[in-house]
Amino acid sequence: MVRNIIIGLLAVAVVATGIWGFQEREDKQILKVTAENNYQRAFHELAFHIDQIEDQLGATLAMNSRRQLTPALADVWRIVSLAQENIGQLPLSSVDLGKTEEFLYKLGRFSYRTSIRDLEKEPLTDKEYETLEKLYDYSKEIREEVRKSQAMMLANGDQWLDIEEEMRATQEPLSNMVVKNLEVMNKSIQSYSETEWGAGLASIDDLNGELKEALDGDPVTKEEAEEIARKYLQINENTPVHVADTGNGLEYPAYTIVADDPDHETNYYMDMSVNGGEPIWFLQDRQIEEQNISLNEAVEIAEEYLEEHGKESMQLVDSRQYDSIAMLEFVHLEDNVRVYTDLIRIEIALDDGDVVGYEAKSYLIHHKDRDIPDPKLTNEEARDRLNPRLDVMEDHLAVVENDLGQEVLCYEYYGVIEDQTYRLFINAEDGEEEKVDRLNQSEPVYDFS
Amino acid sequence: MKRNLFSFKIPLIMTFICIGLIVNTSPTYAFTDQVIQRGATGDDVVELQARLQYNGFYTGTINGVYDWGTYWAVRNFQSEFGLDVDGLVGPQMKDMLERATNYNEEFVKKALNEGRKFTHYGGTPKEIQKGPKGSRDGAQPQQPQPEAGEAQPQQPQPGAGEAQPQQPQPGAGEAQPQQPQPGADPAPAPQPDPEPAAPEEPVPYAEEPEVQDNEANIQKATNVPAGYSENDIRIMAQAVYGEARGEPYVGQVAVAAVIINRINSPTFPNTASGVIFEPRAFTAVADGQIYLEPNETARRAVIDAINGQDPSGNALYYFNPDTATSGWIWTRPQIKRIGKHIFCH
Numbered sequence: 001m002v003r004n005i006i007i008g009l010l011a012v013a014v015v016a017t018g019i020w021g022f023q024e025r026e027d028k029q030i031l032k033v034t035a036e037n038n039y040q041r042a043f044h045e046l047a048f049h050i051d052q053i054e055d056q057l058g059a060t061l062a063m064n065s066r067r068q069l070t071p072a073l074a075d076v077w078r079i080v081s082l083a084q085e086n087i088g089q090l091p092l093s094s095v096d097l098g099k100t101e102e103f104l105y106k107l108g109r110f111s112y113r114t115s116i117r118d119l120e121k122e123p124l125t126d127k128e129y130e131t132l133e134k135l136y137d138y139s140k141e142i143r144e145e146v147r148k149s150q151a152m153m154l155a156n157g158d159q160w161l162d163i164e165e166e167m168r169a170t171q172e173p174l175s176n177m178v179v180k181n182l183e184v185m186n187k188s189i190q191s192y193s194e195t196e197w198g199a200g201l202a203s204i205d206d207l208n209g210e211l212k213e214a215l216d217g218d219p220v221t222k223e224e225a226e227e228i229a230r231k232y233l234q235i236n237e238n239t240p241v242h243v244a245d246t247g248n249g250l251e252y253p254a255y256t257i258v259a260d261d262p263d264h265e266t267n268y269y270m271d272m273s274v275n276g277g278e279p280i281w282f283l284q285d286r287q288i289e290e291q292n293i294s295l296n297e298a299v300e301i302a303e304e305y306l307e308e309h310g311k312e313s314m315q316l317v318d319s320r321q322y323d324s325i326a327m328l329e330f331v332h333l334e335d336n337v338r339v340y341t342d343l344i345r346i347e348i349a350l351d352d353g354d355v356v357g358y359e360a361k362s363y364l365i366h367h368k369d370r371d372i373p374d375p376k377l378t379n380e381e382a383r384d385r386l387n388p389r390l391d392v393m394e395d396h397l398a399v400v401e402n403d404l405g406q407e408v409l410c411y412e413y414y415g416v417i418e419d420q421t422y423r424l425f426i427n428a429e430d431g432e433e434e435k436v437d438r439l440n441q442s443e444p445v446y447d448f449s
Numbered sequence: 450m451k452r453n454l455f456s457f458k459i460p461l462i463m464t465f466i467c468i469g470l471i472v473n474t475s476p477t478y479a480f481t482d483q484v485i486q487r488g489a490t491g492d493d494v495v496e497l498q499a500r501l502q503y504n505g506f507y508t509g510t511i512n513g514v515y516d517w518g519t520y521w522a523v524r525n526f527q528s529e530f531g532l533d534v535d536g537l538v539g540p541q542m543k544d545m546l547e548r549a550t551n552y553n554e555e556f557v558k559k560a561l562n563e564g565r566k567f568t569h570y571g572g573t574p575k576e577i578q579k580g581p582k583g584s585r586d587g588a589q590p591q592q593p594q595p596e597a598g599e600a601q602p603q604q605p606q607p608g609a610g611e612a613q614p615q616q617p618q619p620g621a622g623e624a625q626p627q628q629p630q631p632g633a634d635p636a637p638a639p640q641p642d643p644e645p646a647a648p649e650e651p652v653p654y655a656e657e658p659e660v661q662d663n664e665a666n667i668q669k670a671t672n673v674p675a676g677y678s679e680n681d682i683r684i685m686a687q688a689v690y691g692e693a694r695g696e697p698y699v700g701q702v703a704v705a706a707v708i709i710n711r712i713n714s715p716t717f718p719n720t721a722s723g724v725i726f727e728p729r730a731f732t733a734v735a736d737g738q739i740y741l742e743p744n745e746t747a748r749r750a751v752i753d754a755i756n757g758q759d760p761s762g763n764a765l766y767y768f769n770p771d772t773a774t775s776g777w778i779w780t781r782p783q784i785k786r787i788g789k790h791i792f793c794h
Contacts, residue, residue, distance in 0.1 A: 039728075088718035091728035096777075098716045105715030164729065207763050246785045250762045256785060269699040269760060283758055285698030291491070294483030296537065319488035320672040325749070326488075327756055345757050359757045393521055419509060421517035442514035443673045 032161060039090060039160035046086035047150045052079045053107070054139040061136060066119035073115035080108040091164040095179050099186045100142065107135055145185035149178045207361065212252035214365045217276020225255045228277045232309060232358070233259055233268045246271070254280065261286075264354075273364070281359040289351040291324040298326035298348035305355055306330060311344060311363070324350040332363070334370055338398040341366035341407060366407075372399065375409055375428030382411040382426040385433065390415035390422065400425055402434050410434055480547065485538035489515045490672060497538060499557050501526060503550040511557060514672060674755045681721045683743070685751045688725045690743035691733030693790070700788035701747060703761040705754035707792070710765055717765070761785075764792035 056076045063069045084104050087097065114128065124132070152158070156177075163176050220228070222243045229241055241259040253274035258267055261284060270282035299316055306314045314330040315338060321327075325347055332342035347357030375382075379395065386392065394414040402408050410425040425435040485493050494515045501507035506529075507522035520536050527534045532542055673679055685708055693704045711717035711724040718724050726734060733739045761767065762784040769789050773779070781793035 085718065085723070088723050088727050101716040167729065246762065248782070250784045254762075267697075271760070271762070281758055281760065283699065283702065283753065283760070294481075294485070295489040296484035296486045299486065319486060320674075321488050321490045322672055322749075322752055323490075327752075347753070347756075357753060357758060359759075361757070361759070393524065416517075416521060419518060421521070437675075439517050440673075440675070442512060442516040443671055443679050444510075444512065445671055445679070 036159055036161050042086045042089035043153070043160065044150065046083055046090070047146050049079050049083040049086060050139070050143045050146050053083065054136070054143045057132070057136040057139050060132060066123075069119055069124075070115050073111040076111040077108050077115060080104050080111065084108070091160060091167065092179075092182070096183060097186050100182075103138060103142070107139075110135070141188055142185055145181055145188070149181040152181065153178055207365075208251040210365045211273075211280070211361065215252055215273045215275040215278065217273075217278070219253075219274050220277035222255065225257065225272050225274075225277055228279070229257045229259060229270055229272065232279050233261075233270070233282065234355070235259060235261065235268075257282075278360070278364055279358065280361055280364065282357070283347070284354075284356040286349075286356070288324045288349045288356070291350040293350055293353050295319055295321050295326050295350070298350060298353065299328060301348055301353050302326075302328050302330070302346045302355070305346065306344065311360075314344065321350070325356070326350055332367060334399075335372055336397065337372050337409070338396055338412065339366075339370065340398055340400045370399070372409060375411070377411075377426075377428050377431055379411060382428060382431060383413070385426050385431045386413060386415070386424060387417075389417050390424070391417065397428070398425065400435060408434060414439075480543045482540075484540075485515060487515050487517075487520045487536055488672065494519070495557060495561065496552055496554070497523075497546070500546045500550040500552050503552070511561070513561070516672075674752065677721070677755055682748065682751050682755070684725060685721055686743040686748040687739050687741070688731060688733060689750055690747035691738035691741055692731055693788075694744070694747065696788040696790065698746060698750065699760045700790060701750035702753050702758050703764070703787050703790070703792060704767065705751045706759040706761045707764055707767055709754050710759070710761070710763055714765060760787060761792040763794075765794055767792045 053076060056072055056079065060069060060072045060076070063072060084101065087101060087104075110131065114124070158176075158178055163179060166176060225243050226241045229243070230237070230239075235241075239260045239262055241257060244256050244258075246254045246256050255272045255274060257270040257272055259270070261268055264284075264286045266284060266286045268282055268284050271280045272278065273280060299319060303314070303316070306312075311330075311332075313333045315333040316328060317331050317338065317340075318329040319326065328346045328348065330344045330346065332339040341362060343362040345357070345359045346355060348354070349356045375397065383392065383395075390413070392413050392415040396412045398410050398412040399407050400410055400412075409428045411428055413424045413426065415422055415424065421439045423435075423437045423439055424433065426432070427434050480496060481493055483489075483493060485497055490513055492513070495511060495513045497515070498507055498509070498511040498513070498519055501519070501522045502511060506526050507519060509518040509522075523536050523538060523542075524534050526532075526546075527536075527542065530545060532545075671679060673682065685705060688708060689701050689705045693701045696704070708721065708724055712719060712721060718727060725731060725739070729735065731739070764784050766778060766781055767790045768778045770791055771789070778793070783791055783793045785792055
């Protein structure tokens, strides 16, 4: 009797497990299909957009009037950003598509810049026309490869999930045909990458390269580096400081420094350039206690600190308090002109006023002796260029970097339109509006607890 | 019919309450010794905003963050009364404010803690300056407008009640208790709001404070770095926490910096979420660890990275040599090792 009951129970258990397992399988299947669908959609959209890019670029070649050209180029810019987004949604992060993405990025910038220009006054130059022709050629190439991959996927019923699986499993480069095709495409673009893109487009921002160029002081030894670090970190002779070389992937030679902080039982971390022995950044990890000093006192500490370390004539341009940390931004002040490119950020702990963070990349790259010319426009003339609805509250002279990466002298205005604060830069030479920022600083806390 | 009777009573009760409030408010001296400057947060800023609003210089929300709106209010005050126009709130200005304005700390803090939308104009009964609970970031503000023709006793001009010593009243024009400006608030999606915009129930002030009274230090708004929202920071903190929670602090800043470097790089998506949720980009995203609750350290690391700290040396990739499965990653030029991660281009 007991045996029968047990058998009965077991049978029920087996059937239940079976049903449960079946349901799980169904669920998993549904999830898999959903994931695959997302990938498929991204890929087919990508193919479509690449097609459109080629179409539009081809059409621009035949156009002559501004009325046609401007919208066509604006459209290229729009489609390029869609295509970039599609690429970001595909599981291709370990496939080398760098050149293709770079190409899309530059194409986007080129078409954007050309489309916002007044082509009536400044028509396309021969050189730009040539660039456009070349761009069309590459886009044809990309389109062909993408179309081929797409056809292959459709014909073989390949799944992105399988490709993803394969990537996860193997250490070797993939043997999958679709992926190989894309890599071939990337290679073919590589050979073109030297095209003339025009000012400001040729190189992508290369911070490390710029740093390497800017850091041209005499090399310092590890011992000297240790000495400098002690000064910057304000620690005494007896505290251990460990100096090491960084990896060779870094373009500029630098030391990585780890120093003890006996006061807080933690460490300082710092990178210092070998050439010139300039700290590039340092920071400290520690729990910062209750606030004891005010933001204003923190600013004084930071100003003194900068002075002490040879960064003279720095002016505070922004200060923010995050709980008990003060985040301060200083720029160099040259003849009463704010040089925004020479920027140093300092973090002060508001419990005991220690400097817990320092970052000077931008300062190191840009700072030099400048001979700032007198502004051609007067303050009033520049003010006339402002939006009349803007209620100007404050103005300065400033040097900023414009879109083309050149330093320009500007009038800087802070103004208010309906409770919203704006910062505008008006070129002091020709009155161009170089930059307009909407300043926004506090954000309501959404509390759901 | 009952309703009629009730609504008839309301103005009466409110008048009583108002009178009670006006009598009760005595000047409180709460400013600490610090010089308050732009960017500061905390109680002093709450008081500063409340006092400036009291005499009509500040019309924004009282939220405890010394932001641009507060800055201009301070500067206007300074130029009006012949102080140095520098946006720094020093002892002299604090003294003047304390003498010239009333600060009802209890009212302001309670309203802040309860998430009410409220204002603090002088001479205006507090009752009508206060929205319902949660009104600040929730439903449309629906205060009874003072001038809406209710039986409200129209207030005396700001300051008129208290005999001011030296006060040149800040031009009646701008000092007008220009009541709740509904549009000025960052009111998000309006929620279905059952309550009609009728005069508020006369109870609220008697009502006891809600539970979550988070000590004295209220921060109902917060500083955010330019270009990022608090929510972006949160998503990035989740990613950093999921990826590098066991790492030293520099390692966490470096991971956050890699995310930022990718956002700025042409070969990666252009948004924080685009970079983080790119398929196969981060293991913490693939295995769901990104949905863990991040800690304060991860958040700080993200803020540091957004503010320009980059211990990784401008790296775009990093990997854990013990667990890396892709051979490809080893071919990248390596910059340095921080904790368990190798950072590379």
